Structures are given as structure tokens and as C-alpha cells.
Amino acid sequence: MVTSDMEIDIEQISRELSALEQFVDALPEKAFGLGIRVLIAALLFFVGSKLIKLVRRITKKSLQRASAETGVIQFLDGLIKVGLYGLLILMIAGNFGFDATGVVALVGSAGVTVGLALQGSLSNLAGGVLILMLKPFKVGDYIAESGHGTEGTVKEIGIFYSRFETPDGKTVVLPNGSLANNAITNASYAPFRRVDLKIGIAYDADIKAAKQALLAVLEQDADVMRTEPVQVFVDDLADSAVVLGMRCFCENAKYWDVRWRLLENAKLALDAAQIEIPFAQMDVHVKEEKGVSV
Numbered sequence: 001m002v003t004s005d006m007e008i009d010i011e012q013i014s015r016e017l018s019a020l021e022q023f024v025d026a027l028p029e030k031a032f033g034l035g036i037r038v039l040i041a042a043l044l045f046f047v048g049s050k051l052i053k054l055v056r057r058i059t060k061k062s063l064q065r066a067s068a069e070t071g072v073i074q075f076l077d078g079l080i081k082v083g084l085y086g087l088l089i090l091m092i093a094g095n096f097g098f099d100a101t102g103v104v105a106l107v108g109s110a111g112v113t114v115g116l117a118l119q120g121s122l123s124n125l126a127g128g129v130l131i132l133m134l135k136p137f138k139v140g141d142y143i144a145e146s147g148h149g150t151e152g153t154v155k156e157i158g159i160f161y162s163r164f165e166t167p168d169g170k171t172v173v174l175p176n177g178s179l180a181n182n183a184i185t186n187a188s189y190a191p192f193r194r195v196d197l198k199i200g201i202a203y204d205a206d207i208k209a210a211k212q213a214l215l216a217v218l219e220q221d222a223d224v225m226r227t228e229p230v231q232v233f234v235d236d237l238a239d240s241a242v243v244l245g246m247r248c249f250c251e252n253a254k255y256w257d258v259r260w261r262l263l264e265n266a267k268l269a270l271d272a273a274q275i276e277i278p279f280a281q282m283d284v285h286v287k288e289e290k291g292v293s294v
Contacts, residue, residue, distance in 0.1 A: 200241030
């Protein structure tokens with residue numbers, strides 16, 4: 001009985017040793033095959049990347065010759081990049097023995113789960129498409145967005161996100177879904193923009209003299225449009241000042257320069273006319289009571 005058990009153990013050990021020996025013998029061949037596949041994958045990625053860049057470059061030039069908007073070119077370029085790199089990854093996976101059809105079928109069968117996981121990204125993608133179709137703004141426009149309070153110049157409209165540059169030089173990236181669902185104020189929609197200024201003068205100042213001084217500032221500025229009326233008016237009777245409004249139009253690109261220059265010249269003009277510009281003050285009155293020395 002003991003001899004029989006020993007014979008069984010010896011046979012099992014022999015089989016295991018034989019299997020190990022076969023694995024060791026086949027190891028160089030398997031390693032060589034894996035190395036070849038890695039080399040082919042690297043070659044595929046290198047050549048594929050070059051071809052993708054070539055396709056993107058040709059597409060960009062074709063769209064530019066067709067006078068397509070910069071935002072459309074950027075969006076389609078991003079879409080082509082994502083699609084072609086996804087196809088390249090499937091080809092490389094197939095080189096390692098993965099069934100590309102099976103992977104696609106698996107992704108399709110898990111569509112609901114994937115859709116929920118990518119809900120935000122899909123919303124941003126749809127938002128980008130809506131922006132390009134409805135054109136509430138384009139690259140180069142100066143806009144203000146209500147959702148995040150962002151205000152700046154549009155620099156890029158991507159597949160999922162758009163990039164802005166604020167007046168102080170910061171770069172802000174916002175999701176397209178948010179831009180498509182919030183109110184957008186586009187200051188570049190028209191070729192010109194209205195400049196509104198408010199300046200307070202003292203209650204005992206000569207209003208007519210102040211209005212004449214400010215009107216002269218508007219009329220003498222070279223960048224104020226002559227085709228649109230300029231106005232100076234009493235805008236408000238505030239607590240400590242009579243607020244005068246100044247209104248004119250200028251080119252979009254010159255808005256900030258015109259605004260800053262008009263404010264400076266308005267202050268100089270009022271000073272020259274000896275018209276006071278009041279500022280917030282606090283008067284402290286000390287009351288003496290009988291029997292109390294202060």
C-alpha cells in the first residue's frame with residue numbers, strides 16, 4: 001500500500017517536472033514572440049502618430065483655405081485627433097492578441113454604464129457642437145459668461161473645453177456644456193461698443209459748467225465715434241454727489257484704452273473748471289454733557 005502511494009507521488013512529480021521543462025524550453029520562443037510584438041506595437045505607434053499629424057495638418061490647411069472659422073478648425077482638429085488615436089490604440093491592442101471586435105462589442109454592451117460615467121464629457125461635447133452651430137461667440141470675441149462670472153477674450157473652442165484670456169492676462173478654461181447652458185454677453189458681436197462713465201460732482205457745483213467740460217472731453221477724443229451721438233446727463237442724485245453720466249461709442253478693440261483715457265481727461269477737465277469731485281467723508285461730533293469734562 002505504501003509502495004503504491006509512493007509510485008503515485010513519483011509519477012505526479014515526474015509530470016510536473018516534465019511540464020516545467022516544456023515551459024522552460026518554450027520560454028525563449030515566447031519571449032522572442034513578445035519582443036517582436038512590442039517592437040511592432042512601437043513601430044505602429046510611431047508611424048500612426050506621424051500619419052495622424054499629417055492628416056490633421058492637411059485638414060487644417062484645407063479648412064483654412066475654405067475660410068472656416070478658427071473655432072470650427074480647432075473643434076474638428078480635436079475630434080480627428082481623439083478618433084484617430086482611438087483607432088490606433090485598437091490596432092495596437094489587436095497586435096497583442098486582443099480582439100478589437102470583441103472590445104467594441106463589450107463597450108457597446110456596457111453603453112449605459114459608460115454613458116453615465118462619461119455624462120459630463122458627453123454634455124461638454126454636445127455643448128461644443130451647439131456653440132459651433134448656433135455661434136453665440138467665436139474665437140477672438142470678448143464675452144462675459146454668467147455661470148462663473150468669467151469675462152475675457154475667447155482663445156480656443158475645443159472638443160470639451162474652451163479657453164479664455166481675461167483682461168489681467170489669466171487663462172480660464174470652461175466646459176462647453178456650461179457655456180451652452182448659461183447666458184453669454186458678447187461685446188464683440190457689433191463692430192463698436194458703448195462706453196458708459198459715471199462721475200460725481202458736489203451739490204453746490206455748477207452743473208451746466210460741468211456738463212460742458214465733460215462734453216468737450218468726449219468731442220475732443222480722436223477714438224470716439226463721430227457717427228454716434230455723445231451724451232452728458234444727470235444720471236443720479238446720490239447721497240453726497242450729483243452723478244453725471246457720460247456716454248459715447250468706440251471701436252471694440254479700443255474700448256479699454258478709450259475708457260481709461262476719458263476717465264483721466266474728465267478728472268483733469270473738472271479740475272481745470274474748479275468743479276469739486278466729492279468723496280466719502282465722516283464727520284464726528286463730540287457732545288458735552290453737564291458735569292462731564294471731555
